Amino acid sequence: MKIIVAKNSGFCFGVKRAMNIVKEVKNNYSDKNIFTLGPIIHNPQVVNSLVEEKVFPVEDLKSLKKDDVLILRTHGIEKEMLSTIKKKRIKYIDATCPFVSNAHKYVKMLYRKGYQVIIFGEKNHPEILSINSQIDRKGIVIEDKDQIKDLIGLKNKKIGIISQTTQSIEKYKEIVTSLMDLFKEIYVINTICNATSLRQNSALALAKKVDLMLVVGGKNSGNTKRLFQICSELNEKTYHIETANEIDDFKDKILTNEVIGIVAGASTPNWIIKDVIEKLKKIDKEENKNGRKN
Amino acid sequence: MKIIVAKNSGFCFGVKRAMNIVKEVKNNYSDKNIFTLGPIIHNPQVVNSLVEEKVFPVEDLKSLKKDDVLILRTHGIEKEMLSTIKKKRIKYIDATCPFVSNAHKYVKMLYRKGYQVIIFGEKNHPEILSINSQIDRKGIVIEDKDQIKDLIGLKNKKIGIISQTTQSIEKYKEIVTSLMDLFKEIYVINTICNATSLRQNSALALAKKVDLMLVVGGKNSGNTKRLFQICSELNEKTYHIETANEIDDFKDKILTNEVIGIVAGASTPNWIIKDVIEKLKKIDKEENKNGRKN
Numbered sequence: 001m002k003i004i005v006a007k008n009s010g011f012c013f014g015v016k017r018a019m020n021i022v023k024e025v026k027n028n029y030s031d032k033n034i035f036t037l038g039p040i041i042h043n044p045q046v047v048n049s050l051v052e053e054k055v056f057p058v059e060d061l062k063s064l065k066k067d068d069v070l071i072l073r074t075h076g077i078e079k080e081m082l083s084t085i086k087k088k089r090i091k092y093i094d095a096t097c098p099f100v101s102n103a104h105k106y107v108k109m110l111y112r113k114g115y116q117v118i119i120f121g122e123k124n125h126p127e128i129l130s131i132n133s134q135i136d137r138k139g140i141v142i143e144d145k146d147q148i149k150d151l152i153g154l155k156n157k158k159i160g161i162i163s164q165t166t167q168s169i170e171k172y173k174e175i176v177t178s179l180m181d182l183f184k185e186i187y188v189i190n191t192i193c194n195a196t197s198l199r200q201n202s203a204l205a206l207a208k209k210v211d212l213m214l215v216v217g218g219k220n221s222g223n224t225k226r227l228f229q230i231c232s233e234l235n236e237k238t239y240h241i242e243t244a245n246e247i248d249d250f251k252d253k254i255l256t257n258e259v260i261g262i263v264a265g266a267s268t269p270n271w272i273i274k275d276v277i278e279k280l281k282k283i284d285k286e287e288n289k290n291g292r293k294n
Numbered sequence: 295m296k297i298i299v300a301k302n303s304g305f306c307f308g309v310k311r312a313m314n315i316v317k318e319v320k321n322n323y324s325d326k327n328i329f330t331l332g333p334i335i336h337n338p339q340v341v342n343s344l345v346e347e348k349v350f351p352v353e354d355l356k357s358l359k360k361d362d363v364l365i366l367r368t369h370g371i372e373k374e375m376l377s378t379i380k381k382k383r384i385k386y387i388d389a390t391c392p393f394v395s396n397a398h399k400y401v402k403m404l405y406r407k408g409y410q411v412i413i414f415g416e417k418n419h420p421e422i423l424s425i426n427s428q429i430d431r432k433g434i435v436i437e438d439k440d441q442i443k444d445l446i447g448l449k450n451k452k453i454g455i456i457s458q459t460t461q462s463i464e465k466y467k468e469i470v471t472s473l474m475d476l477f478k479e480i481y482v483i484n485t486i487c488n489a490t491s492l493r494q495n496s497a498l499a500l501a502k503k504v505d506l507m508l509v510v511g512g513k514n515s516g517n518t519k520r521l522f523q524i525c526s527e528l529n530e531k532t533y534h535i536e537t538a539n540e541i542d543d544f545k546d547k548i549l550t551n552e553v554i555g556i557v558a559g560a561s562t563p564n565w566i567i568k569d570v571i572e573k574l575k576k577i578d579k580e581e582n583k584n585g586r587k588n
Contacts, residue, residue: 173471173474177467177470177471180466180467180470181463183484185481185484186482187480190477190480
């Protein structure tokens with residue numbers, strides 16, 4: 001068995017930054033209760049390990065007490081929620097990914113300049129909710145080019161489009177070219193972060209040449225789901241797992257003479273990637289010992 | 295033999311309008327010498343028939359005398375040339391296609407707003423020369439997506455892109471998506487005229503289902519050349535002819551049981567299309583008479 005890990009796998013700049021912020025907050029406020037507003041990143045294992053370190057995710061502000069410290073999630077939060085936090089004078093530290101903050105700036109610029117804003121992304125993803133809240137939800141969220149036909153009524157408007165930072169660049173291009181059939185003026189902002197594009201390209205290249213592909217990351221992680229989608233289009237034997245243990249479910253599909261590719265989402269910690277590699281090596285060893293070498 | 299003429303073949307709105315302008319000018323100025331600045335449209339046969347009606351193309355203003363009347367070509371003319379005409383108080387009538395005039399407005403808007411202007415089109419085509427002259431030739435003309443790599447030095451600029459009105463929409467889309475890899479902000483103006491897109495789509499659909507495809511129009515006509523390119527990618531037996539007589543050169547390639555498709559460029563007059571159909575019918579009749587029916 002040969003194991004190849006795709007370049008640009010695992011924690012991206014924004015996630016690393018958020019993890020460092022949590023560490024700093026823990027050091028600076030060791031006497032306080034620390035919370036994150038929603039899961040700080042879309043990786044249940046990381047969120048659980050933070051809980052063990054007494055950093056708890058909360059869904060709203062109700063449970064917070066005076067003196068508690070709140071960390072804002074990487075995906076950004078809705079504008080009104082931030083106003084409430086400020087109004088209630090809750091001590092907060094912002095771990096919003098700078099690329100998401102950048103998308104906030106762009107969406108406001110497009111709206112201010114009078115464009116009908118289109119946002120390419122997952123309707124209910126916290127990043128999209130945070131972006132669209134910046135312009136009082138006046139943006140139209142589309143996730144698929146099939147939805148463009150519904151925009152026919154806006155035909156004569158100038159449109160401005162931005163994307164969720166972790167979307168597939170290829171899908172974004174498809175959306176833009178489909179819009180060109182309908183609209184005369186389109187202001188395209190490519191807000192997909194560089195790490196996302198690089199990781200997608202590495203995943204693509206690897207999925208093509210390996211026998212089996214493992215996409216490792218949160219089942220709730222948008223960018224990981226996209227990696228799974230991209231890889232499975234190229235390689236039928238693609239599996240999305242959150243942790244090494246899940247490999248047991250399709251252990252019989254793994255042959256010891258195979259080349260296994262691994263790519264991990266932007267919110268997948270290194271220790272999970274290492275666990276996956278160890279698990280694969282263990283399977284390989286056992287299979288060889290059992291003389292089932294193919 | 296079955297002959298099918300593609301929908302949307304022949305004279306487009308801008309060309310019809312220009313032909314009507316010529317007619318009106320001839321009526322209103324029957325006592326004057328009438329000239330067109332350059333060929334009024336890119337169809338040598340139409341230009342020749344105008345010469346017979348004493349409407350002469352001139353390449354510059356030197357040969358014009360006081361009291362002569364000048365018609366400006368459909369493709370538009372360069373800004374400085376128009377200034378000179380006005381300064382010299384030459385009587386002129388503007389037959390510039392309104393879609394080209396629209397592209398002039400857009401290119402000025404993009405430039406005024408501070409975008410680095412990119413123009414997708416043929417470097418030396420009069421339309422492109424007229425468009426780029428509007429912004430003192432500050433636009434960068436690209437004809438192929440391979441040229442995008444040369445723009446790397448402009449990476450941090452906001453770019454605005456417009457297209458020659460008769461370009462291939464598919465190629466324009468390719469250009470835009472390639473630009474998305476390099477630039478964060480792209481203002482896309484789709485200046486390709488509707489008639490061009492419709493004609494290209496009709497040609498595409500027809501080329502797929504016929505045995506042999508005839509693209510009829512000026513050898514100097516950009517939009518006809520694009521029709522030829524589009525059709526020949528789908529149908530190996532595609533020929534670009536200006537007139538019916540040219541069919542003799544490949545008469546032996548035409549079999550009487552074939553389905554022949556015809557598409558004509560935006561500057562091809564109806565009488566040339568009719569000539570082509572008559573010629574084909576004649577070939578069919580002769581072949582059948584000779585008993586060479588296949």
